Amino acid sequence: MEVVSVFLFISTIIVIGFIGAFFFDKTKIPDIIWLLLAGLLIGPVLGFVDVDIFLKITPLMAATALAIILFDSGLNIELIQLLKQSPRATLLTLIVFILNIIAVALAMKYLLGWDYYRGAILGSIIGGTSSIIVISIVRQLNTREEVLMVLSIES
Secondary structure, eight states: OOHHHHHHHHHHHHHHHHHHHHHHHHHOOOHHHHHHHHHHIIIIITOSSOHHHHHHHHHHHHHHHHHHHHHHHHHTOOHHHHHHHHHHHHHHHHHHHHHHHHHHHHHHHHHHOOOHHHHHHHHHHSOSOOHHHHHHHHHTOOSOHHHHHHHHHHO
């Protein structure tokens, strides 16, 4: 890929992101949905972009995006609020994680016939929330500051 093509592609993603944010304000459909649909459209559906190129750089792009989002989230957290809400967020995290492990273990036992140990391992694998999704949605909620802080810390 040429340098101009890369910059054009990145700027197109940014423009689609802004358009997605605009549509989120109007329709309450998360902007990540618009980005996913745009990627599906220009990649596999219309074939404008070779998908194999992006499969090679996906881990780097995902790690970079996560680092930027978490860094930005950290900039918006006040230290006093962080210290005040950490015990509540830790308790929420532990309760939800343990309940998730139990629920997945039971579901796998009764739906697929797995033993509890393998179901618990699967539950612990999928037990974490996605920081990218939670932090972006939490920012757009109209709720108390304490709730937003607990959800941000938990994710």
